[in-house]
Amino acid sequence: MDIAACGVCHTDLTYREGGITDEFPFLLGHEAAGTVESVGEGVSTVQPGDFVILNWRAVCGQCRACRRGRPQYCFDTHNATQKMTLEDGTELTPALGIGAFADKTLVHEGQCTIVDEADPAVVGLLGCGVMAGLGAAVNTGGVGRGDSVAVIGCGGVGDAAIMGARLTGATKIIAVDLEADKLAAATALGATHTVDASREDAVEAIRQATGGFGADVVIDAVGRPETWKQAFYARDLAGTVVLVGVPTPAMTLEMPLVDFFSRGGALKSSWYGDCLPDRDFPMLVDLYRQGRLPLERFVTERVGLGDVEESFERLHRGSVLRSVVEL
Ligand SMILES: [Zn+2]
Ligand SMILES: [Zn+2]
Numbered sequence: 001m002d003i004a005a006c007g008v009c010h011t012d013l014t015y016r017e018g019g020i021t022d023e024f025p026f027l028l029g030h031e032a033a034g035t036v037e038s039v040g041e042g043v044s045t046v047q048p049g050d051f052v053i054l055n056w057r058a059v060c061g062q063c064r065a066c067r068r069g070r071p072q073y074c075f076d077t078h079n080a081t082q083k084m085t086l087e088d089g090t091e092l093t094p095a096l097g098i099g100a101f102a103d104k105t106l107v108h109e110g111q112c113t114i115v116d117e118a119d120p121a122v123v124g125l126l127g128c129g130v131m132a133g134l135g136a137a138v139n140t141g142g143v144g145r146g147d148s149v150a151v152i153g154c155g156g157v158g159d160a161a162i163m164g165a166r167l168t169g170a171t172k173i174i175a176v177d178l179e180a181d182k183l184a185a186a187t188a189l190g191a192t193h194t195v196d197a198s199r200e201d202a203v204e205a206i207r208q209a210t211g212g213f214g215a216d217v218v219i220d221a222v223g224r225p226e227t228w229k230q231a232f233y234a235r236d237l238a239g240t241v242v243l244v245g246v247p248t249p250a251m252t253l254e255m256p257l258v259d260f261f262s263r264g265g266a267l268k269s270s271w272y273g274d275c276l277p278d279r280d281f282p283m284l285v286d287l288y289r290q291g292r293l294p295l296e297r298f299v300t301e302r303v304g305l306g307d308v309e310e311s312f313e314r315l316h317r318g319s320v321l322r323s324v325v326e327l
Contacts (some may be wrong), residue, residue, distance in 0.1 A: 001054070001107060003300075004120035006100040007031035008311040008323045010246075011126050015095055018313060019248075025091040027084060028308075029101030029325070030056055033124035036112065043109045050114045053127050053285075055277035056096035058110025072139070072274040078108040096128075101308060103327055113277045114284040121302055121324040122295050123285050128272075129322065130298055131280065133160025133221060135273015136244035138168050139280075141217040145169035148214040149192075150206045150234055152180040156223035156298060156321045157244055165217075166190030167293065174209050176202050176230075185321070189229050189297060206234035214239060223247045229255065238265040244273075298322050 006029040015026050036050045046052060052118040058078040060066055065073035079097030083108055086092065094100060099105050115123060133156065137143045141161075149165040151158045154177040165173045166189070175186035183194040195205040207214050214236040220227045224243025231241045232255070260267070273280075287293040300320040303311055313324035 001052070001100075001105050001112070002035045002037045003029075003032050003100045003103060003105055003327050004034040005032065005112055005124045005327065006310060006325045007121075007125050007127070007129065008251070008315055008325065010315065011128070012095055012101075013312050013315055023091075023095045025086075025092055026095055027099030027102060027105075028095045030094075030096040030098035031128040031322075032098065032100035032105075032121035033115075034100075034125065034327075037104065040111070044107050046112045047115060050112070051117050051120075052112040052114050053277070053281050054098050054100065054105075054107060054111050055112065055113060055127055055275075055276065055281070056098055057272055057275075058108050059276070072250035072276055076160040078110045080106045080108045080111075082106060086193050098127075101305060101325060115282050118285055118289055119296070121299055121326055123281075123288060123321055124324070125295060125298050126284055127271070129156045130160040130295065131275050131277075131284075132244060132270070132273045133157035134164035134167075134284070135275045135280070136219050136221070136242050136270040137161040137170075139274040139326060140244070140268050140270035141219060141240055141242045143168045143170050143217050146171050147217060148172035148174070148198060148215040148236075150174040150176060150218045150231075151186070152176045152197075152202065152218070152220050152227045152231055153193075153222035153245060154186040154191075155221065155318060158219070159186055159298070159321065160221045161221060161244065162186050162191050163189045163293065167287070170217075172210065172215070174206055174215060176206070179318075185297075189294065198271065202230045203234045206256050210236065213237070216240065217242065219244060221245045225251050225253045228253065232259075232263075232267075235263075235265065237263055240266045240268060242270050243266050244270040299324050302326050
């Protein structure tokens with residue numbers, strides 16, 4: 001694979017900070033698009049010259065989830081079996097099986113989804129964060145026409161959830177964040193209401209915006225016990241909570257069990273937006289090319305490979321949606 005562009009994702013930051021215990025050294029970068037350069041023996045689904053977006057869930061088609069017709073939950077996803085190495089032969093662990101902060105990388109054919117040509121810095125973002133957020137609303141949350149949706153946390157994933165809710169016809173989309181500029185960006189992507197949680201109670205404000213009832217679907221894009229509880233109590237009876245923000249192992253939750261029972265509904269978590277890359281990426285690229293999905297808004301800056309460290313700083317501070325490395 002010739003990598004054309006690769007986004008700088010929180011998961012790369014987590015690898016860098018030691019939060020992922022795969023074997024060091026890592027080759028980071030996993031949100032990428034580019035062109036197939038050459039293929040190995042037995043590869044049939046892509047050929048040299050294909051423009052592809054990489055994904056980190058190449059479904060196996062064989063495991064118990066796949067066999068039950070739920071490949072988005074595949075328990076045995078494919079990665080390339082041959083490892084890339086440093087010049088001295090040291091094996092590298094590619095982030096999420098991809099490793100795309102490099103001119104070229106080696107992946108499994110199932111990790112490549114052919115899409116129509118489009119700006120790789122923009123559509124490559126479908127390979128991780130944008131798909132995770134958009135899919136949390138569209139696939140996991142099942143947001144549909146006329147629904148009310150609240151999204152807690154308006155970084156890249158939360159904003160993508162807002163964009164997804166708009167795409168599927170939600171009529172009320174409530175963005176919740178602590179920062180005014182993030183709420184403004186959320187509005188530009190389709191939020192119809194905003195809640196500044198530094199000044200008002202998020203649960204109360206979401207209820208007020210939904211006739212006193214709560215939203216049909218509430219998405220926690222932060223992934224902390226406090227925000228999950230807000231999501232839980234800000235949803236309507238029998239509504240759906242989707243957890244897409246990633247908690248740390250130390251976080252715990254204590255709540256009255258009767259509240260889970262009496263409020264009914266669905267409590268879900270969303271990995272990679274429950275996406276199927278071969279189904280979702282081409283469709284979303286089509287919508288982008290038609291001007292119906294403003295993916296370009298997620299590209300805050302375009303940088304070179306030497307600027308990744310500074311991009312991690314900005315990501316850590318929350319001052320960018322996405323820095324994208326162009327190669
Ligand atoms: Zn499987
Ligand atoms: Zn990622």
